[in-house]
Amino acid sequence: MEFNAPATENLFDRAKLVGKSTPRIDGPLKVSGAAPYAAERHDVVAGQAYGWIVGAAIAKGRIRSMELGDARRAPGVVAIVAATEHEPVGTSPYNHAPLFGGRDIAHYHQAIAVVVAETFEQARAAASLIRTQYDAADGVHDLARVKSAAKIGTGFSGESMKDTLGDFDGAFGGAAVKIDATYTTPDEAHAMMEPFATIAAWEGDKLTVWTSNQMINWGKRALASILGIEADNVRVDSPYVGGGFGGKLFIRADAVMAALGAKAAKRPVKIAMQRPLMFNNSTHRPATIQRVRLGAGSDGRITAIAHECWSANITGEDGEHGTLQTPKLYTGANRLTASYVSQIDLPEGNAMRAPGEAPGHMALEVAMDELAEQAGIDPVELRILNDAHGVVPGDPETKISDRHLARCLKEGAERFGWSERKAQPGQARNGRWLTGMGVAAGYRAGPTAKSAARVSLSADGKLKVETDMTDIGTGSYTIIAQTAAETMGLPLDSVTVELGDSNFPVSSGSGGQWGAASSTAGVYAACVNLRRMIGEKLGFDGDAADFQGGLATLDGQGWQITEAGALSADGEMTYGDFKSDYDVGTYAAHFAEVRVDAFTGEVHITRMLAVCDAGRILNPLSARSQVIGGMVMAAGATLMEDLHVDKRFGFFANHDLAGYEVPVHADIPHQECIFLDTLDPIVSPMKAKGVGELGICGPNAAVANAVYNATGVRVREYPITVDKYLDRLPALA
Amino acid sequence: MxxxxxxxxxxxxxxxxxxxxxxxxxxxxxxxxxxxxxxxxxxxxxxxxxxxxxxxxxxxxxxxxxxxxxxxxxxxxxxxxxxxxxxxxxxxxxxxxxxxxxxxxxxxxxxxxxxxxxxxxGSADRLHPMQAAFVKHDGYQCGYCTPGQICSAVAVLDEIRKGIPSHVTEDLDGAMQPSNVEMRERMSGNICRCGAYSNIAEAMAEVAGA
CATH class of the missing domain: 3.10.20.30 (Beta-grasp domain)
Incomplete structure (x- = not known):
């Protein structure tokens, strides 16, 4: 089915299940510990041995030698696959850094060996007996040092990341009010709770990996390419994913080394990557340096807007494009956005939740706060004043599909009690606490990708949905069940959903907040085909009939759909060219309140609110969780998350969950999330857009602005930690 | 060597x-x-x-x-x-x-x-009240930290019932309350990267109040 024109009224506008808060259908399995994650699948294949990955101890260079004898003779060792004895594996379009690269080392903790043993303890102990000698090469590990060598980056579709409109320099030069500020964001880690984990088993030349991956079909093709085998010989199965946030978009060393280890050991191998290896072995969100210049009239209307971003990556390409939201958010006739990328010798930078936009908002939306103060205009008002209408400000040939940002801001301000905020910073004091409020707008694209599913109706009226879609905590199981039940007119508990198996029809997968909108549209397409099949079998027009309560009705006639017998239909939703005339975006207003200890400088977030405009919300219960989860990660980015680069040796020094601090319970207050009741007819027949990344676009800046409002100290180097402002706090009176 | x-x-x-x-x-x-x-x-x-x-x-x-x-x-x-x-x-x-x-x-x-x-x-078809509250309040997303959160949550309420103080307990002599701040402090050893904290606190509050 091709979606080739804006959606008109359809069955989802009269929905009984879609759009209603629904507890997750996989919930009872998850809360009882029965949901099987990758490393836990004792039942899928017998004789699983344990693998332990050894990581390189240099950031760049070459392995001179590896002494493997002691490890090979250690108790329980079944096989060792080592870089000095094995050809480098192949590459895939999805990986920048080598996953097992022979003697050449491209980054710290690159996999250089896997030790396979009968037990976990034996594998770990034997791995510690490997002695590796290196010829280390010089590398550059400091973004500030490579910034001047940066080139203009390319976007996700290969487009140049530099855009101009009008005459920025002229307009900025003549602006009545100006902001010119530079912000830095550090490298950040996904730090998902489930480690990279795989059980790999060969059957002849066929490989099965039970793994933890967001994008099953990408993973299948990448693994084939990396291992030099046919994709048809690879099966990837990942029904439960213990968090990804972009870190599990691609095949990682756990899958590759388990496959190589299993081949060498001639038996299945299980690997759960040890936590301290994860941060340098895999990918991270690259650090940025961002310069924002805003020029406005004395009325606050923006006349000139420039946002430039510098980041670096191991290949010198694919940077963290912090400018992505800037052409979308605010009007202004004279514009410059540019994202520059340099080469750096650090582990691979790649997508982490809202790549580009998450750190981009940390610069742009703080600059807006600075502009508001300078212009003497309320920050909420300033954003409404410069809101875009009709077309994308930075790309006037592209229409906006559906946008209610001003409503988000107004309703949010009302709800949050924004009028209580003191415009003058550092003025609100309650005992030992300095208090403040901050606001930020949020924009994240609402993309769709083609997605397929299979739906099978059994003779007893049960419906099974199969698609290689993943549920990474997003709630896919439930929204897919809601969609299928709605379309087929069946109760929710008649539907079972099976996900994450590459033997199933190929879905959009989970990433870029495209999963919810895309996968449900694909399930809808399959259900439409099944309705037609039922109609053909029973002699009615399945497209015209109404399906409810197990009955199809048309023109006063009714049919029990089970009378059609067992039937199965595949379907796929694809998207027509008309969509390229539009920018489909999601919008939010984020509010935060903080209190800062006037003596110690400690920041507590006391309230957070998000008001979101993302079209139909398929399951408000789990969508809210997506948004508040993004708000938590955003709070972390603002106040604590920071991969510390050891610039001498070229690695992230704080590579575990004690050193890399993420928010914990005590850091996060009650969070509120409101969804506007909007529909976007351009996105898909569901009129629904994703929210998983919208939640991290803006709360970061809202917290930063609240800290400023509380203290009067503007920290532009994230994270905002006490060492950066303690000596500038207001005097203790 | x-x-x-x-x-x-x-x-x-x-x-x-x-x-x-x-x-x-x-x-x-x-x-x-x-x-x-x-x-x-x-x-x-x-x-x-x-x-x-x-x-x-x-x-x-x-x-x-x-x-x-x-x-x-x-x-x-x-x-x-x-x-x-x-x-x-x-x-x-x-x-x-x-x-x-x-x-x-x-x-x-x-x-x-x-x-x-x-x-x-508890099991999927016979949930413990805390497990049921996590489902009701969507106190999880990916589910990987969830069993640990639930085991902690059950034990935390027990600690509060027994009057075992924490870092944030203000009155060491009075009856201890399962307040939001008390529960959040005690739960802080259980990281949830999906960020379900606000919902977990609500699930715990429901069980504590029952």
Missing amino acids: AQDGFLKVSRRGVLAGGVASAAASRASIAFAQENSGASAVEATVPLKFTVNGEDRQLDLDTRTTLLDALREHLQLTGTKKGCDHGQCGACTVIVNGERINSCLSLAVQHEGDEVTTIEGL
Whole structure:
């Protein structure tokens, strides 16, 4: 089915299940510990041995030698696959850094060996007996040092990341009010709770990996390419994913080394990557340096807007494009956005939740706060004043599909009690606490990708949905069940959903907040085909009939759909060219309140609110969780998350969950999330857009602005930690 | 290399010490035959304990953590391994009524102990009230930290009931309340990267109020 024109009224506008808060259908399995994650699948294949990955101890260079004898003779060792004895594996379009690269080392903790043993303890102990000698090469590990060598980056579709409109320099030069500020964001880690984990088993030349991956079909093709085998010989199965946030978009060393280890050991191998290896072995969100210049009239209307971003990556390409939201958010006739990328010798930078936009908002939306103060205009008002209408400000040939940002801001301000905020910073004091409020707008694209599913109706009226879609905590199981039940007119508990198996029809997968909108549209397409099949079998027009309560009705006639017998239909939703005339975006207003200890400088977030405009919300219960989860990660980015680069040796020094601090319970207050009741007819027949990344676009800046409002100290180097402002706090009176 | 020698000696030392202290209360210790190579002595020790009300017996490598004994030997995989370093709380179980990070203790330390894992609290079709509250309040997303959160949550409410103070307890003499700040403080050893904290607090409040 091709979606080739804006959606008109359809069955989802009269929905009984879609759009209603629904507890997750996989919930009872998850809360009882029965949901099987990758490393836990004792039942899928017998004789699983344990693998332990050894990581390189240099950031760049070459392995001179590896002494493997002691490890090979250690108790329980079944096989060792080592870089000095094995050809480098192949590459895939999805990986920048080598996953097992022979003697050449491209980054710290690159996999250089896997030790396979009968037990976990034996594998770990034997791995510690490997002695590796290196010829280390010089590398550059400091973004500030490579910034001047940066080139203009390319976007996700290969487009140049530099855009101009009008005459920025002229307009900025003549602006009545100006902001010119530079912000830095550090490298950040996904730090998902489930480690990279795989059980790999060969059957002849066929490989099965039970793994933890967001994008099953990408993973299948990448693994084939990396291992030099046919994709048809690879099966990837990942029904439960213990968090990804972009870190599990691609095949990682756990899958590759388990496959190589299993081949060498001639038996299945299980690997759960040890936590301290994860941060340098895999990918991270690259650090940025961002310069924002805003020029406005004395009325606050923006006349000139420039946002430039510098980041670096191991290949010198694919940077963290912090400018992505800037052409979308605010009007202004004279514009410059540019994202520059340099080469750096650090582990691979790649997508982490809202790549580009998450750190981009940390610069742009703080600059807006600075502009508001300078212009003497309320920050909420300033954003409404410069809101875009009709077309994308930075790309006037592209229409906006559906946008209610001003409503988000107004309703949010009302709800949050924004009028209580003191415009003058550092003025609100309650005992030992300095208090403040901050606001930020949020924009994240609402993309769709083609997605397929299979739906099978059994003779007893049960419906099974199969698609290689993943549920990474997003709630896919439930929204897919809601969609299928709605379309087929069946109760929710008649539907079972099976996900994450590459033997199933190929879905959009989970990433870029495209999963919810895309996968449900694909399930809808399959259900439409099944309705037609039922109609053909029973002699009615399945497209015209109404399906409810197990009955199809048309023109006063009714049919029990089970009378059609067992039937199965595949379907796929694809998207027509008309969509390229539009920018489909999601919008939010984020509010935060903080209190800062006037003596110690400690920041507590006391309230957070998000008001979101993302079209139909398929399951408000789990969508809210997506948004508040993004708000938590955003709070972390603002106040604590920071991969510390050891610039001498070229690695992230704080590579575990004690050193890399993420928010914990005590850091996060009650969070509120409101969804506007909007529909976007351009996105898909569901009129629904994703929210998983919208939640991290803006709360970061809202917290930063609240800290400023509380203290009067503007920290532009994230994270905002006490060492950066303690000596500038207001005097203790 | 001298360093190799040091590591060997130290491992033997550690193992010997561990075995000696364990041996005091145990009848038999089996030693794996020492390999001719550089490898260390491997010892297995029999262990009897109670898991979710069932008597269990295992013969374990002395290096096996309680976490791996549960996940790998008893195939009770509801208890999760997030970090293996006591940094994330995903492996939280209840031992003799108190919550612990099961990755931070060796299985052989648990002779005679009563261990309750997430599977022992309730099952998918017979949920413990805390499990049901997590479903109702969507107190999870990916689900990986969830069993640890739930085991902690159950134990935290018990700690508060028993009047065990925490860092944020203001009145050490009065009746302790399961306040939002009290629960959040006590739950802070259980990381949820999906960020379900606000919902978990609501789930706990519902159970605490029941």
